[in-house]
Amino acid sequence: MTLLAPHLTAFLRERLPHERHASPHTCDAYAYAFQLLLTFASKRLRTQPSSLTLEQLDVPLVLAFLDELETSRGNTARTRNARLAAIKSFARFIEFRVPSCVQQSHGLLAIPSKKTDEKLVGFLTRDEMQAVLDAPDPRARDGVRDRAMLHLAFAAGLRVSELVGLKLDDVTLQPQAAIHVRGKGRRERVLPLWKTTTKALRAWLVLRGSATCPELFLNARGGPLTRDGFEHILAKHVKTATATTPSLKKKRVSPHVLRHSCAMHTLEATRDIRKVALWLGHATAQTTEIYVRADPTAKLEAIDAVLPPALRRGRFRAPDKLLASLRPSRKGA
Structure with a gap:
């Protein structure tokens, strides 16, 4: 033994x-x-x-x-x-x-895995996403940090592990603002940033100072932020955003929902699944197909491209009232 x-x-x-x-x-x-x-x-x-x-x-x-x-x-x-x-x-x-x-x-x-339901991905609309991004208070230090984190998580479509694992050296602001992401499966990618995301990052870097911790985002004690810490921060700001956007009450907003939202908005803008896969760091485009299933505009294009079958003309005739009253009921049949 x-x-x-x-x-x-x-x-x-x-x-x-x-x-x-x-x-x-x-x-x-x-x-x-x-x-x-x-x-x-x-x-x-x-x-x-x-x-x-x-x-x-x-x-x-x-x-x-x-x-x-x-x-x-x-x-x-x-x-x-x-x-x-x-x-x-x-x-x-x-x-x-x-x-x-x-x-x-x-x-x-040889033990087989069980088949699972392929549910549609959950994501936030533009108004819902904007409400969450506007929730942090820019007058407080934590608010500046949280706003930079939320903007970066959404704009880059980051996994929560990629976000909290970002190092200060992974951020480049000149000449083109970009981040170096070390993703799942040891796949690396470099992503350019929007001007609004860059502005939020600059504001946080000024307040972050020269902390000895190499991570980009720090907790209240000056240490690296954890996955649970970011989930707590996101839940707090979603609760705040719900006051102005009641539709958020019906949605479960997790860190991965921000990634799904980035993918859906990118697909809507580019209409190219390959660009979405490249942006998110997927190994193959097959993983990105879940967003196509959740995107209704792709189905609308199919409706416009395919000629619908002809509908045979006809006119509905109501049955005779007397004969209809003489029909046996379903309970007595």
């Missing part, structure tokens, strides 16, 4: 961050997935998590764990698939590290 702990530790602390160069967010997500799995396995097998073996991490146990996620914890199929992805990544790692567990690893890799 092979203890699970040493191999799992090597996977989370060496394989993911150093060999695979996974982002800190991915490492934390995988670690949390195994925290849930080991807690479930410990209760099911009645043993301490540190005493679990690789052989006990078999297909029936993992299938029971995945079912537990959906039934007891109420997780969606998408979340279930994310936890399974972490387990499969570990199975590939074990396949070569422990040859005696090859068959077991192949069994885990």
Whole structure:
């Protein structure tokens, strides 16, 4: 029997961050997935998590764990698939590290992911987006910082991890204002900025001063801003913007909704899905197709381009009132 702990530790602390160069967010997500799995396995097998073996991490146990996620914890199929992805990544790692567990690893890799609903993306209209951007108070230091963050998140279509991970050296203001973004999958891109976004950034840089922290946006203590910190800031300003734009009450505005809004507005302006994919840093244009499905103007162009079928002429004739009254009711039929 092979203890699970040493191999799992090597996977989370060496394989993911150093060999695979996974982002800190991915490492934390995988670690949390195994925290849930080991807690479930410990209760099911009645043993301490540190005493679990690789052989006990078999297909029936993992299938029971995945079912537990959906039934007891109420997780969606998408979340279930994310936890399974972490387990499969570990199975590939074990396949070569422990040859005696090859068959077991192949069994885990064969577990299928569940199909998920492809829902339309949520995004903000121009008026809603403008209300959120105008919510921070430019007379306060935090308001200047928040306004620069919101403008930059929307204008560049940044993921929240890309926004809080921006360094001071990633910003160029001369001769053309631009930012250097290190995105998902180690894909880098350079994006030019609007004059309004540049103006908001300049105002924040003046107040930021020469802080020793390399990150562009700092919290109240002078340290780097976190994902949770930005989510809290966004929720606060959305609540403020709701007073002037009541339609925001019906929408769940997350940091990723700002990215979706940027994509939808860019698609509306350019009518080119390739430019949207380039702006957002997508690996392929297929990922960007979700915005085409949510854009009604693309369907209107199809209606205008296709000749509709002819409608046969006819005239409706009402049935005779007496005969209609003699028809049996549906309840008595």
